[in-house]
Amino acid sequence: MSQKFNSRVYVTLRPSVLDTAGTAVESGLHQLGYQGVENVRIGKYIELSITAANKEEADQQLHAMCDQLLANPVIENYCFELIPVEE
Amino acid sequence: MSQKFNSRVYVTLRPSVLDTAGTAVESGLHQLGYQGVENVRIGKYIELSITAANKEEADQQLHAMCDQLLANPVIENYCFELIPVEE
Structure with a gap:
């Protein structure tokens, strides 16, 4: 018997890797007036x-x-989560 | 007093919108031999x-x-989660 799972996978850049898209979004948010946002x-x-x-x-x-x-x-x-599907 | 939060934001395509990248990844996974993967x-x-x-x-x-x-x-x-940062 086989079983079905729903999965959510989260892929993130390693902390040591420069995130250029993240930096651009952060500066965009600052320009929109959201000064409290960082990282x-x-x-x-x-x-x-x-x-x-x-x-x-x-x-x-x-x-x-x-x-x-x-x-x-x-x-x-x-990292990921596996959630069994009730059938 | 201001408070600091860590946040995780999840942005997903609406179910009615065709996900071309997702379709490409799914077909790639099938070609690699993972036949049990869908959606x-x-x-x-x-x-x-x-x-x-x-x-x-x-x-x-x-x-x-x-x-x-x-x-x-x-x-x-x-959708997003807000997690208060203990300081």
């Missing part, structure tokens, strides 16, 4: 459904997907 | 710090920022 970092948020034999396999597959395609491990970190 | 949707994940008088003001400012700059309300939805 803007922009990442990716990926939603997907995955069908696997069990949670361990889904977890393993998702780690592999992140390493191979969803994130660039050289400059990005990732 | 891939790609959004933005934004981290920022905000200093405001209180949680209500921070909440209000963040809504305005999302409407003005961080999200495109015509095609995107957003």
Whole structure:
């Protein structure tokens, strides 16, 4: 029997990597009058459904997907949640 | 007295809007052998710090920022979390 999961993947730039888009957004927000904003970092948020034999396999597959395609491990970190779908 | 909050903003395409990047990633994952993956949707994940008088003001400012700059309300939805920073 296979099980279906909804997953949310968060991909963020490593803290040591300069985030040029984040810097641009921060300066845009300051120009709009939001002076209290700082440390803007922009990442990716990926939603997907995955069908696997069990949670361990889904977890393993998702780690592999992140390493191979969803994130660039050289400059990005990732984390994800797996939520079983009630059927 | 002002208070500092860490915020996480999630910007997603509205369900009715075609997600071409998500479709491309999904087909890429299938080609890599992950056949169990579907409904891939790609959004933005934004981290920022905000200093405001209180949680209500921070909440209000963040809504305005999302409407003005961080999200495109015509095609995107957003939601966010505000976490008070202990000092």
